[in-house]
Amino acid sequence: MSLQSPSKTTEEPSDNMSLTPQQVKELKAQLLQQVQHLPHDQKREFIQKIEDMAPETLELMLEQQQGKQKPIFRMIIDKEVPSTIIDENSHAMAVLEINPVSEAHTLIIPKKPASAPKEIPPEAFELAKRVARTIEERLRPKSVDLVTETKFGESIINIIPSYNVHVTLASPRKKSSPADLGKVAQKLKPEEKKEVIKIQKQPAKKDPIVKLPRRIP
Numbered sequence: 001m002s003l004q005s006p007s008k009t010t011e012e013p014s015d016n017m018s019l020t021p022q023q024v025k026e027l028k029a030q031l032l033q034q035v036q037h038l039p040h041d042q043k044r045e046f047i048q049k050i051e052d053m054a055p056e057t058l059e060l061m062l063e064q065q066q067g068k069q070k071p072i073f074r075m076i077i078d079k080e081v082p083s084t085i086i087d088e089n090s091h092a093m094a095v096l097e098i099n100p101v102s103e104a105h106t107l108i109i110p111k112k113p114a115s116a117p118k119e120i121p122p123e124a125f126e127l128a129k130r131v132a133r134t135i136e137e138r139l140r141p142k143s144v145d146l147v148t149e150t151k152f153g154e155s156i157i158n159i160i161p162s163y164n165v166h167v168t169l170a171s172p173r174k175k176s177s178p179a180d181l182g183k184v185a186q187k188l189k190p191e192e193k194k195e196v197i198k199i200q201k202q203p204a205k206k207d208p209i210v211k212l213p214r215r216i217p
Contacts, residue, residue: 019055020060026151027058030072033098037082037180073109073154084181086188086212087131093122094159096181101171104135106183107156114162117148117155128157131188135161138187172207 019027028050035046075081077093084096086106097105108128114120125146132144142162147169148157160167174182 024055084185087187089127091121092127096141099173106159114155
């Protein structure tokens with residue numbers, strides 16, 4: 001398992017620990033994402049180990065791997081880690097958040113890294129709007145918000161649907177299994193256009209009239 005440096009936060013770490021609670025959370029999320037493809041029993045074991053990891057252990061892992069590993073979003077774009085892709089275009093990819101604040105919480109990841117929201121290409125916002133419309137049509141939320149965010153050193157777009165109550169990036173999150181994400185993806189899957197084949201009806205052929213020679217008595 002590998003780690004990428006967490007995003008900087010306004011919260012200052014304590015004297016005894018260089019990682020803030022938010023950074024610890026982000027690092028554990030990275031590790032959890034990397035074990036989703038494992039067999040069920042093995043994955044459950046690793047998930048428990050990751051959840052029990054002390055901040056000092058995470059910090060040591062990060063120091064050992066600093067500069068040797070791709071950022072997590074680059075690994076998603078290059079399909080080197082499992083993710084649930086629901087749409088994409090030439091400039092961005094739409095994947096379901098593994099720890100969503102609501103059903104169909106989606107991340108729009110630029111295919112070229114953007115270090116700040118202003119660097120996110122217009123095509124990424126076009127993809128975000130298209131996915132948001134699909135969520136509105138299929139899942140009928142009360143509202144859908146597009147929110148930019150910078151984490152793991154890159155800027156992305158969050159698509160956040162709100163149903164019974166309004167939610168934000170600060171709202172409580174829940175863990176989604178690959179099966180749960182697969183069910184959501186199925187609801188958002190683009191409809192296949194059925195090709196209509198027109199069959200031209202040939203006029204019915206009439207039986208030829210057979211003329212018999214006139215009988216002479």
